[in-house]
Amino acid sequence: MATAQNAQDTYDVIVVGSGGGGMTAALAAHERGLSVLLLESTEGFGGSTARSGGGIWIPNNYALKKAGQGNSDAETRAYLLEIIGDKVDPARIDAFIAEGPAALQFIKDHSAADFKWVPGYSDYYPEATGGKASGRSVEPKAINGNIIGSELKRLTPAYTKAPAGMVVGQADYRKLNLMGHSIWGWFTGAKIALKRTISLLLKKRMYGMGMAMMIGMRKGMLDRNIPLWYETPLTDLILENGKVVGVKVTRDGEERELRARAGVVLACGGFEHNEEMRKKWQAEPIGTEWTTGAAGNTGAGIEAGARAGAALDLMDDAWWGPAIPLPNGPWFCLAERNLPGSMIVNQAGERYFNEASPYVDAVHAMYESAAKTGVDHFPSWMIFDQTYRNRYTFAGLPPRQPIPGRWYKSGAIVKADTLQELAEKIGVPADKLATTVERFNGFAETGKDLDFKRGDSAYDRYYGDPKIKNPSVGTIGNGPFYGAKMVPGDLGTKGGIVTDPQARALREDGSVIEGLYATGNVSSAVMGNTYAGAGATIGPAVTFGYIAANHIADNFKKA
CATH class of the missing domain: 3.90.700.10 (Succinate dehydrogenase/fumarate reductase flavoprotein, catalytic domain)
Known part of the structure; x- marks a missing residue:
């Protein structure tokens, strides 16, 4: 077994998982001057974010404000507290509200991804206090996949297949569903087909939804030369005196130890493709054949976190x-x-x-x-x-x-x-x-x-x-x-490692596991048992990935 004595096996921050939360953490840590390695267990990047519609629910973000859809933090807080109840520490909810807009602005400023408001896509509980029938979801703007060159072949595809170059936005999808009872549905279909034809003639490879977001973020990583190792699954965490100081992985058929000077961020998804874990934690009937989550989401991060002493919550629930x-x-x-x-x-x-x-x-x-x-x-x-x-x-x-x-x-x-x-x-x-x-x-x-x-x-x-x-x-x-x-x-499981407002992993007694952070479906959802609106999975994932990276950087520089 290789050891981590070589400099090439040591980084300031190691991020596990190449979806929206993981790439946000990697980009943010790099921006703070830290050396970063991003690990991915499969042969492609993007995870469940790439497979999704790409919606993001982060109230008061730049795209919403541009569309005149901003609102007060007090309204957002009232809404979330009412629908979530006492299942989640209110301080985590406050952290999401406070840092979410900055996280999305960061993605826009440090990658090729950009977002726009989805008009009228209602919050899921618009009649609740602070709810919005006009909606607070944003979606990625269409993007040309050619900007990432040969890496495009590694993009995890959306779970719904569409002809090459066909980009369907959320508003388009809504109208297309009414094609047989609304002339606007047919007009929308014709518009999409025309755009596809033009893009093909121009030799553009246009993408929308979650794939557009991940192409844009991958471009940001390539521009910054942040390394991404494919087919490198996490096998365990390395602990020394109760502190997480690195990870154990399998790479090229061999086990390797990789050291992290400042912290490890787990962003490697839930356990929807782990039959044993689903049978253990969730109500029957259940299994792995009905999920649309990414194939790499096998619970490896959750199990490693638990072995390191992390508390788990919401394991019986899913999106x-x-x-x-x-x-x-x-x-x-x-x-x-x-x-x-x-x-x-x-x-x-x-x-x-x-x-x-x-x-x-x-x-x-x-x-x-x-x-x-x-x-x-x-x-x-x-x-x-x-x-x-x-x-x-x-x-x-x-x-x-x-x-x-x-x-x-x-x-x-x-x-x-x-x-x-x-x-x-x-x-x-x-x-x-x-x-x-x-x-x-x-x-x-x-x-x-x-x-x-x-x-x-x-x-x-x-x-x-x-x-x-x-x-x-x-x-x-x-x-x-x-x-x-x-x-x-x-869409994936929502139970996992319990974290604090800084995205730090917590033990059962509430104490912090130093050096270990978690975001996305590897962590216990800040939304509790509910779902605030379209994108309430990805929104918190990128937010707490951003929070984790900044907390690591703040404390590493102090050390």
Whole structure:
């Protein structure tokens, strides 16, 4: 085994994980004059950030202010305290509020990534104190991947595949979902296609969403010659007298020890791809096949932190969202559930929650209702009809496009001429399903869901159809009918190492593990069990990566 006696194996700061949080920490530490090494367990950079839509929820940031969407810190604090409750130390929430705007400004100033407001993408709880129906989410501006040269081949792709050069922003996505019921949807599609054609003719390789953010940040690292080691998984932390002084990794088939003079920042994701950890910590049914998180997120950082004495929290939770288990991978449902003419039932054929609610709440409802009623909810079924299929995009398929035969063959989608036949095929009581549909259709006629208040919130209506009385509730009655299997998917787990406002890892007794920092899904989420708005995963990840780097630099210079 190699030792860390050589200067080439010693750095001021070692960052583990090349997603948004890790790259922010690496860039910030470098800017403070520290030598930095970034480690990545896979062959590509970007992690779950690259796979995501790239939304960032950081209130009062520069892009929001430019759009006239700034707000007071007091409003943000009131909102977060109300929705998070007592699950998180308020000092961590205050640190996020105070440093988040500076973190995003830092990314803009020290990389090629830039951001813009997503108009009208509501906070997930806009009716809460301090909530905003106008939204506080920003997204990356489109970027030309050619700026990072050959490194582009190492970019982790988005979990949804799109033709090369096609850039779909959040506002575009919203309109595209209404293509069969809104001329603006078709105009949007034509605009995107035209932009793609122009970029291809100009030999540009344009990217949007999380990939755009990570291309921009990778450019910042390349410009500064910050080393990034691929295929170098973390195996453990090195402790001396209770202090973390480095990491153990596997590189080129050999174990190596790398020393960190000032600190180690873990930013290597959650444990969504670790079957053993999911079975240990989370409610059944659960597994690794329904997540859209990056493949490298196997919990290595969490397990290493625990061996070093770190406390863990929120290990039973995740950034949940109902998913359709398609044969080529899970489809994380955003707009599908909010659009009118669909509903979700359990295996008793009954609705049990507001289908258009924030996706983390939707899966919480799935587990909680199953435990409370004793009725099987796994899978649940999203029921919709041909009118819905004619009007709206579904799981990436434009309106009226036939559903692939392999989807039917896998059992993820079921089709029938009548509701009774559909009930028989999906194994729910036909009389109960008919009663549930009849009641739901009554709500659609009046525009008021008396059972679960679907459509009352501005968030419910964001992905809805403005041509319908209740944009989120429409009748189900025009056959053939469809059932889509719904399982508890996720964007990643949200439990991990407990940290303080400086992103330092804490022991069970609240004491600090000197030299160890954590951010992103390797740490216990500052959002607790909830989800403030689109980008409430990446926003805190980059913020606490920034905080960690600056705290390390401040204290290292004092030493």
